[in-house]
Amino acid sequence: MTMGSLLVIGTALILSAALLSVFALQPHGGGIPRDRRRPFEEESTSQLSRFAGSAVRFVEGLLTHYPIRLYRRELLELAGLKLSQADYIILVGSGTLVLGLMCMLLGGVGLALLIAILTPFAAHVLVTVLINQRRTKFNAQLSDTLQLLTGGLRAGHSILRAIDAAAAEADSPTSEEMHRIVTETSLGKDLLHSLNDTSTRMASEDFMWIAQAIQINREVGGDLAEVLDQVSGTIRERTEIKGQIKALxxxxxxxxxxxxxxxxxxxxxxxxxxxxxxxxxxxxxxxxxxxxxxxxxxxxxxxxxxxxxxxxx
Structure with a gap:
């Protein structure tokens, strides 16, 4: 290994140590004490946990003053990741640093710089792939979701109570989206607006048909369970045709x-x-x-x- 490579590695390690020191010495900030904000939460005594919390709060403070659209919270939620924007940025930054140092030791500075440039883009591609997989799974579960809704309606429940029952019995991601609809409606949002937002968020044309069927039934009346049965049959036929097209x-x-x-x-x-x-x-x-x-x-x-x-x- 040349003297130049050793110098670069030493400089990277010194910068990493300085960055870790900044995170570790970052003050927790004023305001309401932690024991008053979360009285029933036991504060961890682990140094690693305290360091991670300090790092997250530091990045959150930076994002408050300098907001960025990369790894937005909405995209992380849509991908099914239970992480905040600061958490994901720290995770990507740590992975980039570790991979960069490993590649520097194995392949030189050029490979390390290439990995450092490509890793954030790879993290964004990962979020996009997870979003597409979650949307595809949601669309594949629509037929079962409609059966749960029609079963609840025929049992005498209202449409909101049927959605709540479907949220309890369906698999992820349908259960998460149904829970979100119930929560938004409980907070005062109109049910139809929540359904339309869900169809837009999940990029589901079939779910938009369900929302339109519920809206038309609200305006003209009738047996909503029968209407949803017809919509379910249409969706099943569309799914069969899509499968044939993919095969061809x-x-x-x-x-x-x-x-x-x-x-x-x-x-x-x-x-x-x-x-x-x-x-x-x-x-x-x-x-x-x-x-x-x-x-x-x-x-x-x-x-x-x-x-x-x-x-x-």
Missing amino acids: AAEGKMSAYILMALPIGIVTLLSVVNPAYIGVLFTEPLGWLLIGVSIVLMIIGALWLRKIIDLKF
Whole structure:
């Protein structure tokens, strides 16, 4: 390991120690004492717990004065993460620091900087993936949710009481969203507005139909259980058609993945089998020009293939 790498590692460790000292020495702040705010909560005697609490309060103070939209609380809740924005920022920052130091020891400063840049974006991608998975699961549970609602209505309950019963019996994330509807309605929010907000938050067109069916039933009257049964049948038919469309588009998606991976695979294979042959691309100006043109053409082809296989329904 060179002297420059040791110097960089030593500097990073010193900065980390200084940052930890700032967090540890951060005052708890004035205002109402903790024992009056939370009289029944036992304060932890662990140094690690106190340090983590100090770090969270420090980041929360920074976010109060300098708010950012990255890792917003709404997105974390939508992803099903029981973390605040400060908690997630500290978690990502700690992971970035640890991975950066490990990569610096293993691969040098360049790899460490690359990991430090990519880790926050990877954390944002993780939140997006969790949100999409949660929405997909919510839509897949709609049929069972409607059965719970119609069962409660036929038992003589009101629509709000039926939603409360569905929240108690359904699986996550449906139970969490139903609990949220009941809580918002109890705090004075209109039921229809809460249902529409849920459909928007979960990006569910089918749930929006349920909200519209409840709204129409409120205006014209009738048997809401029968209406929801009809909506449930429509949703089941739509789900079957979506499954057929996904099955028919699976071959096209696999072909697109293979076509996109083929140039990269060929370049990797030639780099192993005959490095001198492929090395001309990276040593000559014309080679760099051809690489740039190929990247642009691959991006255009990827967008074209995505437009072909991404069927809207």
